[in-house]
Amino acid sequence: MSTTGAKAPSGKVIKMIKRSFLMATVAIASLAAAGTAAQARDQIQVAGSSTVLPYAQIVAEEFGKTYSNFKSPVVESGGSSAGLKQFCQGVGAETIDVANASRKIKESEVKACAEAGVKDIIEVKFGYDGIVFASDAKADSFAFEPKDWFLALAPQIVVDGKLVDNPNKTWKDVNPNFPAWEIAAYIPGEKHGTREVFEEKVLEAGCEASGTMEAMIAGGMDKKAAGKACMQVRKDGKAVDIDGDYTETLARLASNPQGIGVFGLSFYENNTDKLKVATMSGVSPSVETVASGEYPVSRPLFFYIKKAHIGVIPGLKEYAEFFVSEKMAGEDGPLAAYGLVPLPANEAEEVQNAVKNETTMGM
Amino acid sequence: MADITADPARTRARAWNSDEARARTRKRYAAERRFRMYGIAALCFATAFLVILFTTIIGTGWTAFLQSKFLLNVTFAEDVIAPDGKRDEQTLRLANWDKIARTALYQVIGANEADRKERKDANELLSRGIDVQLRDMVLASPDLIGQTKPVWLLAQGNVDALLKGAIDRDIPEDRRQLNNRQLAWVDAAVDKGILAKKFNTGLFTFGASSQPETAGLLVAIVGSFFMMLTVALLAVPIGVAAAIYLEEFAPKNRWTDLIEVNINNLAAVPSIVFGLLGLAVFISFMGLPRSASLVGGLVLTLMTLPTVIIASRAALTAVPPSIREGALGVGASKMQAVFHHVLPLALPGIMTGTILGLVQALGETAPLLMIGLVAFVVDVPSTPLEPATALPVQIYMWASSAERGFVERTAGATIVLLGFLFIMNALAVFLRRRFERRW
Structure with missing residues (x-):
């Protein structure tokens, strides 16, 4: 482009620039229009637990396939707490309709919801998930008791009747039947709902079984404080919090084959060739043993619906009914095939009726 | 001075052909050779990592x-x-x-x-x-x-x-x-x-799916396309206009200095902050729908604007003042001088900067997290107001899926994203080579 050549495109350039200014104006105008159009959302919005995410994805996909008149719901993840927080932001098309949670909604969250105007919440329990303990596929298998985990991970344990800083360095120190591996436990981080279950069903149970709880109470702590102290995890690097998802835990095990990871049952079922599962209290985890209650470490999975959105967001009630239907959440459905532990028949029927009648919490 | 020359040993040392001087020269040459080696080593190091990255990604991803x-x-x-x-x-x-x-x-x-x-x-x-x-x-x-x-x-x-x-x-x-x-x-x-x-x-025609075999990139590609379109339509005119004003018309005073510093600061703000801003302004205040690619595009526009402004200003500064003066000298108004002469000459630089800004926006995930674009979306959006995802987001979501099939798909999607980035970078290089002028 010479100086003389520069003259030729200049007309074009001006036109182009003028046109793009015009387009920008149009775009901004359409923004304003969109603001008003946003009131009419025709797609269900779901957010919450990453444990529930795969199930919600399967249902969303099948829902879109089955109902020609509704669009497939949009599912976000991000954790139970984050999902419920979004859920409690208020009522209206710009807020989400359904929150997935791998734990029950807390009192404080219900309160926060009510303050923002989300008063009628329908709670739906759709199944159970087991929490499994697994090591690398090539490693030895373990037979854990909750006590072992407590003794391995607690910051303080009782030795000779006295509370001392946890002296255990290897799994062999914890239980003579275990190999002399350096303790390296990859446990879910505190933002995960799984962590709460792990604390309650494994650490606290182990605390009681090992007699530490008793020693704490005898040492002058009240019951509540002792319970809280039981759920603490040592901070010297032997217990590693995983804030990502199970694929990260799997990668950690691959790099440290003497580590032990905590996984969801469904993740394990999809990676049986890479992981060796440990038994807990003598029971091997499976859909059957979790369903029967034999396997001790499991938790219910929920989703929460805003009643105010039913009838406003098209397909919301149908989605909820479809989710808990026998076809989806039943024993032969795709959710069970993925690793969900279905509700027992009578409980499932109760839930289906509750969804049908739009029974809200606290009614 | 006098006693320096008087010292015979020193005089010998300063002579160009003395042994000491030769030793010093050798030392200087050796230092230069060492520096070159460091440079080559650094390049090899970077290339090795690039090769490792590409071989692992293509090695795992080609089966997708x-x-x-x-x-x-x-x-x-x-x-x-x-x-x-x-x-x-x-x-x-x-x-x-x-x-x-x-x-x-x-x-x-x-x-x-x-x-x-x-x-x-x-x-x-x-x-x-x-x-x-x-x-x-x-x-x-x-x-x-x-x-x-x-x-x-x-x-x-x-x-x-x-x-x-x-x-x-x-x-x-x-x-x-x-x-x-x-x-x-x-x-x-x-x-x-x-x-x-x-x-x-199917990798290019399916939307999101819970099963690897029916999971595809179409929703992500369409979403990324809408976002890039929004960014190009908004960031380019606004950014170029701001740059022209600041460079050619604005008086040089404290206020414009302040604005300039702030634009540079804005370019360094972590992208997640733009996501928070987008959530507060576009979704909560303006009531735009969550998960819509338009909102993603707006957030990315905010993120790209400083880059476009800085690149455009640099391109405008690079046009020699003689061009402006020549135009003004033959009676053009200031606006005519800018639009008829300076801007056309600065355009290749502006376009290159803009494309690099778009490339950066295309690979961005963090700001999209807050505004609901990290989502499972099955239906392909037909307008920017419908829910969508973006290519890097799809990679992130597949990377955390449990099924074995998603491992290769994660790498496959990375290949597709790298392909788009490569094409856009090549376009930037082409524009620069084809139209750039040196004075």
């Missing part, structure tokens, strides 16, 4: 472009699809498509239909997405009903993983995703030629 499919003689039996003779969309939608595909499968692999366990094993060989595949065929041409036609149907993700070697055959049956019977069926089908790997068009 192939997909295992069964060739089945499917009979579109009228009594299964539309028993009451009705052929409206709802009937066809709810028809038992799985059954006609499965019947065809039982025949070729010789499965005993009466045995419930065996039937279940056989069903697990076919993808859950085949019903959509068959339904769309019939919806497109209803004449198929009553005919028999060979169709390539998607195999289930584990079958695909087995054919690609991602599932170990030698581990015990109870820990393998496919049991011995299924393994035998798969091997027989491969021998017969009715199970083969075909080019995976």
